[in-house]
Amino acid sequence: MEFKKPTSLLDVPTHYCPGCGHGIVQRLVGEVIDELGIREKTIGTAPVGCAVLLYDYFDCDIIECSHGRSPAVATGIKRVLPDRVVFTYQGDGDLAAIGTAETIHVANRGENITIIFVNNAIYGMTGGQMAPTTITGQRTTTTQEGRGQNQEGPPLKVCELLASLDGVTYLERVAVSTPKDIMRAKKAVKKAFQNQIDEKGFSLVEVLSMCPTDWKVSSTAAVDFVNNEMKEVFPLGVFKDEK
Amino acid sequence: MSATTAPGHTETGKKLLLKGNELMVRAAIEAGCRFFAGYPITPQNEVPEYMSQLMPKVGGTFVQAESEIAAINMIFGASAAGARCMTSSSSPGISLKQEGISYIASAELPCVIANVQRGGPGLGNIRASQADYFQAVKGGGHGDYRLIVLAPASLDELQDLTMNAFDYADYYRNPVMILADGLLGQMAEPVDARPYEPILELPEKDFVLDGCKGREARVIKTLFLRPPKALVTHNMRLQKKYETIASELQLCENVQTDDAELVIAAYGMTARIAKGAVDMARQAGMKVGLIRPITLWPFPGPAFMEVAGTAKKLLVVEMSSGQFIEDVKLATECNIPVEFLGMGGGWYPTPENIFEKISAIYDK
Amino acid sequence: MANIKFDKERCKGCCLCVAECPRGNIRMSEILNKTGSIYAEVIDEGDCNGCALCCQMCPDMAIEIEEDEKQTCCEKGSEK
Ligand SMILES: Cc1ncc(C[n+]2csc(CCOP(=O)(O)OP(=O)(O)O)c2C)c(N)n1
Ligand code: SF4
Ligand code: SF4
Ligand code: SF4
Numbered sequence: 089m090e091f092k093k094p095t096s097l098l099d100v101p102t103h104y105c106p107g108c109g110h111g112i113v114q115r116l117v118g119e120v121i122d123e124l125g126i127r128e129k130t131i132g133t134a135p136v137g138c139a140v141l142l143y144d145y146f147d148c149d150i151i152e153c154s155h156g157r158s159p160a161v162a163t164g165i166k167r168v169l170p171d172r173v174v175f176t177y178q179g180d181g182d183l184a185a186i187g188t189a190e191t192i193h194v195a196n197r198g199e200n201i202t203i204i205f206v207n208n209a210i211y212g213m214t215g216g217q218m219a220p221t222t223i224t225g226q227r228t229t230t231t232q233e234g235r236g237q238n239q240e241g242p243p244l245k246v247c248e249l250l251a252s253l254d255g256v257t258y259l260e261r262v263a264v265s266t267p268k269d270i271m272r273a274k275k276a277v278k279k280a281f282q283n284q285i286d287e288k289g290f291s292l293v294e295v296l297s298m299c300p301t302d303w304k305v306s307s308t309a310a311v312d313f314v315n316n317e318m319k320e321v322f323p324l325g326v327f328k329d330e331k
Numbered sequence: 332m333s334a335t336t337a338p339g340h341t342e343t344g345k346k347l348l349l350k351g352n353e354l355m356v357r358a359a360i361e362a363g364c365r366f367f368a369g370y371p372i373t374p375q376n377e378v379p380e381y382m383s384q385l386m387p388k389v390g391g392t393f394v395q396a397e398s399e400i401a402a403i404n405m406i407f408g409a410s411a412a413g414a415r416c417m418t419s420s421s422s423p424g425i426s427l428k429q430e431g432i433s434y435i436a437s438a439e440l441p442c443v444i445a446n447v448q449r450g451g452p453g454l455g456n457i458r459a460s461q462a463d464y465f466q467a468v469k470g471g472g473h474g475d476y477r478l479i480v481l482a483p484a485s486l487d488e489l490q491d492l493t494m495n496a497f498d499y500a501d502y503y504r505n506p507v508m509i510l511a512d513g514l515l516g517q518m519a520e521p522v523d524a525r526p527y528e529p530i531l532e533l534p535e536k537d538f539v540l541d542g543c544k545g546r547e548a549r550v551i552k553t554l555f556l557r558p559p560k561a562l563v564t565h566n567m568r569l570q571k572k573y574e575t576i577a578s579e580l581q582l583c584e585n586v587q588t589d590d591a592e593l594v595i596a597a598y599g600m601t602a603r604i605a606k607g608a609v610d611m612a613r614q615a616g617m618k619v620g621l622i623r624p625i626t627l628w629p630f631p632g633p634a635f636m637e638v639a640g641t642a643k644k645l646l647v648v649e650m651s652s653g654q655f656i657e658d659v660k661l662a663t664e665c666n667i668p669v670e671f672l673g674m675g676g677g678w679y680p681t682p683e684n685i686f687e688k689i690s691a692i693y694d695k
Numbered sequence: 696m697a698n699i700k701f702d703k704e705r706c707k708g709c710c711l712c713v714a715e716c717p718r719g720n721i722r723m724s725e726i727l728n729k730t731g732s733i734y735a736e737v738i739d740e741g742d743c744n745g746c747a748l749c750c751q752m753c754p755d756m757a758i759e760i761e762e763d764e765k766q767t768c769c770e771k772g773s774e775k
Contacts, residue, residue, distance in 0.1 A: 089697065091750040091760040102755065106732070107709035111754030129542035131412075134552070143550040149540040151411050152552035154434050157404035160396065164408025164416070165540065167392040168366055172542050190404070193397035267715055267751040300709075307709035 094118030096127040098147050107307025109297025109314075110139050112264040113206055113273070114146075117177070120278045121148065124285065130173040131165055133158040137179035138212040138299075156187025159194035162201045173284055175202040181211045184220040184244050191246070195290050198255035202280045203292040205246060208299040209318060216302030220244040223321045228302075247294050247327040257289035259327035263296040265314035269324075288330070296322055345524040352377035352419075352516040354486050355445060355509070356385060358493035359417050362527045364443070365391035366416035368405035370398055370424060373457045374513035375447035378419040399424040403431030403444075410440040411551050413539035415497050419445035421513070422463050423454065425471075432506060433472030437553040437569070439538075441500035443493070444478075445509040447516035450677025458677030459513035461599060464654035467510050468628040475566055477573045479507040479580065480627040482599040486522045489515060492625070494527050502531045503576050504538070510627060512650065514600045514679065582625035583634040587613070591620030593693055594638050595685070596659045596669075597648040598624050605648050607682030612689050619689055627655075632662040639663035646692065648685055649673040697745025698761040699737055705757035706734035712749035712758060718742055721749060 093099060097118035104110045121127050127148050134142035136155035143150035153161045158176035166174045183191050183205050194201070210228055211217040217230040221243045225234040235243075247261045258280060262273035273295055280291035296318045298310035305313065349357060356378055359367075367386060369379040379395060386393035392409070396402035402418045409416040420428065425446045435442060448463050450456040465471075467480045479499050483489040489511065496507040540549055555561035584602075586609060588594050593612075597605045602623040612619035622638050624631050639645070644667055647656040652675040660669055672680060672688045706728060712735050713721045720738050728734045735757070737743055750758045 089745045089747050089760060090762040091747045091758070093756045093759065097756075101705055101730075104754065106707035106754075107711055108754055111756070112752075115754075115756055128544035131540045131542060140554060143552060147543075147548050149543050149549050150551075151408070151540055152550070152554060153407070154404065154430055157400065157407075157431070160401040160404035161408035161411070163394065163401075164366065164368070164405035164410070165412040166408075167394065167405075168409050168412035168414040168416075169541055189397050190401050193401065267748040270751045307711055308714060311711065311714075 094122045096121040096147050097145055100145065102145055103141060104138065105301040107298055107300040107310055108138070109208060109264045109295070109299070110206060112270060113204060113295050113297060114139070114142070116270070116274045116277050117175070117204060118146065119274060120281050123278065124281055126173045126281070126285070129171070130175065131169070133162055133176040135176070135178040135182040136213070137182050139177055139179065139206065140213070142177055156182050156185070157190055158182065159187065159190040159203070163194055163197070163199050166199060166201050170200070173202070173281065175204060175281070177204045178206065179212065180205070180207045180209065180219045180221040184246050192250070192253070195250050195292065196253045196255040198257065198289040200284055200287055200289050202284050204277065205292055205294045206297045207246070207294050207322065208297045209243070210299050210302045212299050212302050216304070223317060243321055245322060250292065251327040255290060256328050257330045258283050258291035261294040261296070261322060261324050261327065263314055263319060263324060265296065265298065265311045294322070347522045347524050348519055349522070350377055350517060350519045351486055351489055351511065352447060353381045354490055354522060355419070355493050356381040358490045359443065359497070360385050360389055360391070362415065362494040362497045364415045364417045364497060365389065366406070366409035366414040367392070367418065368394040368396045368402040368409070369418050369420060370396050370402050372421045372424045374449055374516050375419050375421045375445070377516070378445065378447070399427035400431065403428040403435070406442045407431060407435050407438070407440065410435065410442045411540045413536055413541060415501070417443040417445070419447065421447045421449045422451050422460070425463060425466065429472035432478070433474050433476060434553050435506050436476035436478065437474065438551050439504040440506070440551070441504055442506050443496045443500055443509065444506055445511060448510065448512040450675070456677045457513065459600065459650060459679055460675070460677050461512055461601060461650035462652070462654070462675050463510070464627070464649070464651055467508050468630070468658070476569065477505070477576070477628055479503065479505055479576060480510050481507065482510050482625060482627050483515065484599055484603045484623060486515070486518070486520050490522055490525055494525065495530055498529050498531045498533065499580065501533045501536070503572065505572070505576070510599065512600055577629035580626055581629050581631040581634070583631035584623040584625060585634065585638070586621040586623070588620035588622055588638050588642065590618055591641070592618045592643045593646060593689060594620045594622050594642040595646045595648055596622050596635070598627060598655065601648050601650055601680065604680055604682055605685055608685035608689060611682060611686040617689065617693050630658050630662060635659060635662035639666045642667060644668050644670060644692065646670045646672060646688065648680060650679050651675050696741050697743045699740060699743045699745070700759050700761065701734070701736050702757045702759070703728045703734040703736065704730065705755050706732065707755050708732040708734055709754065710735070711752045711754065715748040715752045717746060717748065718744065
């Protein structure tokens with residue numbers, strides 16, 4: 089068995105905190121781009137969030153978008169260049185709070201793009217405020233007593249929400265909290281890109297991911313939080329797979 | 332309605348009778364615009380409607396976006412991908428676009444944005460207005476940036492400026508705003524179809540994100556964290572570009588200003604109305620002229636200074652409560668008195684209103 | 696035996712690999728790397744089975760396994 093850094097990622101260290109799931113998700117995307125041989129025709133979008141510096145790590149064309157608007161930007165690119173591969177990489181605040189409208193409509197239009205949605209149940213970049221996907225009872229800097237005490241509503245479940253839209257082709261929720269989950273996540277990411285190449289339409293992979301820093305726990309405890317708490321609220325699996 | 336037969340292939344000399352909004356669409360497509368995203372709002376609805384009709388005929392893309400925010404961000408993407416692209420809206424919708432416009436300006440992506448202004452603030456009304464002047468010329472969005480702002484005063488000029496807007500945008504790699512209003516958007520007058528010819532030698536688009544085949548990967552971004560002065564450097568470069576634009580692109584029309592004692596300053600449709608008042612005043616024996624900026628940014632300051640050197644008084648007329656007048660005073664350094672006729676809320680003057688004002692202040 | 700390499704300068708000391716090694720063959724260093732972090736290292740290279748679970752889990756791509764020319768399928772199989 090061989091295990092190497094993907095060549096579509098630049099050989100540089102990342103700015104992510106120790107134990108942060110972004111590094112894993114990013115690697116999986118890089119591996120898929122390598123395996124599909126699409127680096128030279130891929131255009132990615134960087135979100136506003138901890139992954140904003142995506143372009144420092146990916147060796148492909150990248151555009152940095154305003155908070156939540158990556159799906160709209162991706163729509164613009166894909167419609168102009170339909171034979172290129174366009175992906176967005178977004179956090180939960182980006183995709184499921186400020187960018188909710190863009191998310192729902194890009195999905196419903198069935199834009200032939202791939203969305204990698206990193207759900208870490210918190211606003212990482214701004215220092216740990218409540219995200220739309222923060223789970224009930226979870227303490228954040230804006231839900232000090234735990235979500236649910238101040239009419240925040242329950243966590244938003246993006247895959248379940250989008251599954252009702254006819255325009256959507258493929259939805260799967262995966263995690264990067266165990267090696268087995270990671271290998272499954274890779275398959276999902278690959279499928280989401282392959283769908284686009286095959287012109288099958290809109291694909292989104294939601295990735296449950298660790299944010300030890302803003303959860304204020306150790307890296308190993310963060311993995312446990314994904315495995316024990318998040319997977320309960322956000323069940324893994326395929327939510328839609330239109331043939 | 333006499334729609335154009337084959338967009339992109341205009342026979343010269345052909346007469347068009349279209350609403351301003353439709354003419355703008357036609358001119359944009361003629362100039363090679365191949366991507367449009369917008370959201371309905373009166374009084375610019377004919378723009379997305381006509382775009383949706385014409386774009387498919389030329390192999391372009393029309394997207395009815397979920398909001399003005401989405402629309403401007405689609406433009407961000409389409410421009411990054413290399414297309415000539417455009418969005419349009421009216422005042423409240425333009426407010427929503429401001430964040431995106433700031434990003435596009437910082438990323439130095441070319442695009443055309445039309446604002447067919449209506450009355451504000453708030454939901455306002457759907458009558459013509461010029462109350463978005465500050466928003467258009469002073470920034471609107473966050474940060475130090477500039478839009479090239481064009482203010483057509485007739486349909487003929489709307490056609491020209493729409494086409495030119497795409498050239499300015501590509502040439503300077505800067506967003507260009509067509510600052511129209513509900514009157515111009517809704518009126519129809521016969522116009523000679525103009526075939527598109529670039530008015531500038533356009534640079535190669537070496538910023539386009541189309542996949543890095545055979546070249547280094549490219550990045551379009553507006554975040555400048557490192558080194559600490561990276562953003563200062565970026566801003567200085569932007570400012571330098573704005574200086575260049577300001578020195579190269581100042582358009583202004585003078586009407587009978589040579590011997591005028593009183594010069595009206597007005598732009599867009601207000602200037603068109605004011606022309607009628609100038610004629611009335613001249614017939615009444617008053618030496619009145621008109622100065623009309625066509626580029627609102629860059630503001631044609633020297634032309635105003637010149638007028639301030641010969642006239643005794645200026646009269647600013649605007650369909651807003653005193654925005655444009657600030658630039659007039661700045662440009663003339665208050666060397667001569669500046670009178671004012673204007674109001675917000677979708678009010679617009681008649682030639683008679685203006686003539687009345689002229690009569691009241693001419694000899695004072 | 697697999698040709699496993701830990702890049703101690705890439706390592707951020709999250710310890711996630713340690714828990715994943717089925718052989719308990721990874722430990723954290725006593726000393727710090729250039730970024731001021733403890734780092735993971737393999738205890739006994741000869742005892743690594745090349746399962747790459749540590750590589751999968753590592754958020755920082757600090758662990759690589761080189762293809763070992765000598766390793767055959769039969770050998771791989773016998774490791775199970
Ligand atoms: C319009 C706007 N609002 C707010 C912000 C501040 N902001 C930056 S990142 C962020 C949240 C990011 O959280 P998420 O999308 O979950 O990504 P993560 O950092 O957790 O990966 C916010 C609110 C911004 N940059 N722009
Ligand atoms: S704050 Fe959280 S999401 Fe952001 S880099 Fe650190 S661990 Fe990752
Ligand atoms: S490859 Fe497997 S056996 Fe070897 S160090 Fe990593 S986890 Fe342990
Ligand atoms: S998982 Fe990677 S970064 Fe974390 S301790 Fe192990 S080698 Fe270091």
